Amino acid sequence: MDQAPKKLFIKTYGCQMNVYDSERMAEALGASGYVTTEVQDEADMVLLNTCHIREKAAEKVYSDLGRLRPLKEAKPDLKIGVAGCVAQAEGEEILTRMPLVDLVVGPQSYHRLPEMEARVGQGGRAVDTDFPEDDKFEALKTRPKAKRGPTAFLTVQEGCDKFCAFCVVPYTRGAEVSRPAARIVSEARGLVEAGVREITLLGQNVNAWHGDLEGAEGGLAALVGQLARIDGLERIRYTTSHPNDMDEGLIAAHGHEAKLMPYLHLPVQSGSDRILKAMNRKHTAEQYLRLIERIRAARPDILLTSDFIVGFPGETDADFEATMDLVREVRYGSAYSFKYSPRPGTPAAERKTQVEPSVMDDRLQRLQKLLGDQQRAAQEAMVGRETTVLFEKPGRLPGQMVGKSEHLFAVHVAAPESLRGEIARVRITASGPNSLAGELAG
Ligand code: SAH
Numbered sequence: 001m002d003q004a005p006k007k008l009f010i011k012t013y014g015c016q017m018n019v020y021d022s023e024r025m026a027e028a029l030g031a032s033g034y035v036t037t038e039v040q041d042e043a044d045m046v047l048l049n050t051c052h053i054r055e056k057a058a059e060k061v062y063s064d065l066g067r068l069r070p071l072k073e074a075k076p077d078l079k080i081g082v083a084g085c086v087a088q089a090e091g092e093e094i095l096t097r098m099p100l101v102d103l104v105v106g107p108q109s110y111h112r113l114p115e116m117e118a119r120v121g122q123g124g125r126a127v128d129t130d131f132p133e134d135d136k137f138e139a140l141k142t143r144p145k146a147k148r149g150p151t152a153f154l155t156v157q158e159g160c161d162k163f164c165a166f167c168v169v170p171y172t173r174g175a176e177v178s179r180p181a182a183r184i185v186s187e188a189r190g191l192v193e194a195g196v197r198e199i200t201l202l203g204q205n206v207n208a209w210h211g212d213l214e215g216a217e218g219g220l221a222a223l224v225g226q227l228a229r230i231d232g233l234e235r236i237r238y239t240t241s242h243p244n245d246m247d248e249g250l251i252a253a254h255g256h257e258a259k260l261m262p263y264l265h266l267p268v269q270s271g272s273d274r275i276l277k278a279m280n281r282k283h284t285a286e287q288y289l290r291l292i293e294r295i296r297a298a299r300p301d302i303l304l305t306s307d308f309i310v311g312f313p314g315e316t317d318a319d320f321e322a323t324m325d326l327v328r329e330v331r332y333g334s335a336y337s338f339k340y341s342p343r344p345g346t347p348a349a350e351r352k353t354q355v356e357p358s359v360m361d362d363r364l365q366r367l368q369k370l371l372g373d374q375q376r377a378a379q380e381a382m383v384g385r386e387t388t389v390l391f392e393k394p395g396r397l398p399g400q401m402v403g404k405s406e407h408l409f410a411v412h413v414a415a416p417e418s419l420r421g422e423i424a425r426v427r428i429t430a431s432g433p434n435s436l437a438g439e440l441a442g
């Protein structure tokens, strides 16, 4: 007899890779009879796919777990799982601190979720934070063919060997591993058959992808080249890149690969050589600036974005001013900036020279003002110009659609809903706080 499907509610924190992993976890639990729900209260299983990057992100998980208590009391059979980077970093401790949690699964072992779920069903609790030899993507079933929206993420590389002094990722995601090209291409074909037009290739250091393609330029550029040959795939992006892994082939691809969008997230973290050294970033501000020059020579209209940390231990006013100078020189299209957060087990957390919170606040405010001004300028520079837009969904106003420009700006356009999933030429007419407005170009 067929059983009614069980319902799975997943909450995703953190980076795009967690968004991708959440999809794959839902697919894995499909084998155990689960379908996803958007309504937490009707779930038979709640899975929090967590992020450990800053203290706030990690603590949020515990407050959200606390808030699940009444639901668990009302539904004793409710299963609660913690996945992702907090799961990896804290493992068993989560079970001790939070008795309502039934299972804890790390980012490299979630292909084992169905067995873990079964164990929990028999009244046990389960923890798996292994970095198994077997590749989870090989163990997971092929992806369902169900129709999807026009954009998708696709993980091609995971893990990090860089060990920046502030960062937990090398510990939570493990060493750098690249997926084989053939698997990636076949997954991308499946996504395109399901309606996807734009794929963003993901990796903690995506441009360190070194799969199994031949030749001196067998890196990410070669993979992009293979993917670009898929009919129906119109746009390719990739994130996140490390400056030291931007090889010549990839820079050149921005010049000749029409499907590669003119957008690059290239985190620099700081503009001070002293701080870059203390962060173990292994490049100087000058080297980064020269790299940007080469990238812009290959693709003059490329939009650059970055991540910054203010208040890294030992950061002086002069160091911070060097960051402001670098930002003024690069002119970013947008960027993320964060106050330094000491993370357990990382070398920077041990430093005695932590920066005062009020100083950090002040620096963050100044940096965000500058980056905000630059974003506004980048958006305003689009007004009067034409770009292509991939339409994703209806806008707030009737008769309006919203999509993304080549530069990843949201664009609102009066357009029929039949354009969903289509790419059209749009003339930008106005720039708003966080999006552009435009009209279909004739
Ligand atoms: N792999 C990517 C991104 C890693 S996490 C990269 O190397 O660029 C995303 C961003 O979070 C980082 O770029 C950094 O700016 C920020 N971050 C990481 N650790 C942090 C910490 N301890 N405190 C504050 N911000 C942090």
Ligand code: SF4
Residues within 6 Å of the ligand: 160, 161, 162, 163, 164, 167, 168, 169, 170, 204, 205, 242
């Ligand atoms: Fe973290 Fe640095 Fe690795 Fe990025 S490159 S994931 S910031 S250690």
Ligand code: F3S
Residues within 6 Å of the ligand: 013, 014, 015, 016, 017, 018, 050, 051, 052, 053, 084, 085, 168, 169, 172, 173
């Ligand atoms: Fe967070 Fe892990 Fe991503 S720590 S940023 S979810 S890799």
